[in-house]
Amino acid sequence: EDQVTQSPEALRLQEGESSSLNCSYTVSGLRGLFWYRQDPGKGPEFLFTLYSAGEEKEKERLKATLTKKESFLHITAPKPEDSATYLCAVEFYGGSQGNLIFGKGTKLSVKP
Amino acid sequence: GAGVSQSPRYKVAKRGQDVALRCDPISGHVSLFWYQQALGQGPEFLTYFQNEAQLDKSGLPSDRFFAERPEGSVSTLKIQRTQQEDSAVYLCASSLRDREMNTEAFFGQGTRLTVV
Numbered sequence: 403e404d405q406v407t408q409s410p411e412a413l414r415l416q417e418g419e420s421s422s423l424n425c426s427y428t429v430s431g432l433r434g435l436f437w438y439r440q441d442p443g444k445g446p447e448f449l450f451t452l453y454s455a456g457e458e459k460e461k462e463r464l465k466a467t468l469t470k471k472e473s474f475l476h477i478t479a480p481k482p483e484d485s486a487t488y489l490c491a492v493e494f495y496g497g498s499q500g501n502l503i504f505g506k507g508t509k510l511s512v513k514p
Numbered sequence: 515g516a517g518v519s520q521s522p523r524y525k526v527a528k529r530g531q532d533v534a535l536r537c538d539p540i541s542g543h544v545s546l547f548w549y550q551q552a553l554g555q556g557p558e559f560l561t562y563f564q565n566e567a568q569l570d571k572s573g574l575p576s577d578r579f580f581a582e583r584p585e586g587s588v589s590t591l592k593i594q595r596t597q598q599e600d601s602a603v604y605l606c607a608s609s610l611r612d613r614e615m616n617t618e619a620f621f622g623q624g625t626r627l628t629v630v
Contacts, residue, residue: 406556436618445518445605445621446557489556501570502549502619504556 408490408505415512418479423508425490426472435473437466438489480512518622520606526628527596535591535625539608546589549605557605596629
C-alpha cells in the first residue's frame, strides 16, 4: 500500500538552531514529491516540488532534498515565524493528477 | 481573485442535514481538487476535475458525497444527510496543470464543517 510517513511528529527548536524534517515514502513510481507549509486555520501553502532523486531546491531558510526513498526539509537558522506544520505529499504514476498522498505533518515550533 | 476562495469558512449542520460547500478557483486554472482534512491529520484526496470533467472521484467516502463543476470554474461539494464522521475541514485546490504539465496546487483556506 502506498504510504507517506513524516518524522518527527513535533519538533521544538530554539531560534537559530538548524534541523531537518524527514518524509519517507513507499509508492510504486514517484511522479513528484511536494512540501507544503500549513498555519493554523489556513490551507496548505506550496513550498517545493521535487521530481527525481538528487534534486534539491531552496527558498530562504528552507532546503528540500530527495532520494529514492525519502525527502528532507532542512531548516537553517530558523526564526519564530517559521513555526507551522510542514506537510509532505507524493503523487504517483497510476494515480490521477492531483491525487496526492499526504503525510500527517511535522509540527514545528521555534522559540525566540 | 488572487487566490482560491472557499465559502462558507465555517458551517455547523445538524445530523441529517444537507450541506453545500463552494470553491472559486484561481482564474484560468484547469484543474480543481477537493480534499478532506481531519483534525491532526494530513489532507485526504476526495475528487479531481479537469475543466468540467470529473476525472477521478475515487476518494469520495460514500454516495452521500457529490461534487460538480458545471462550467469548468466554480465547484460545489455537496454532502447529503450529514453524519458526525463528516466533521472535518474541506479543502479546495486548483492548478494550471494539464496532462503534460506538473505544476503546484494552490489551496484555499478551507471550510470547517461541524456536524452536531
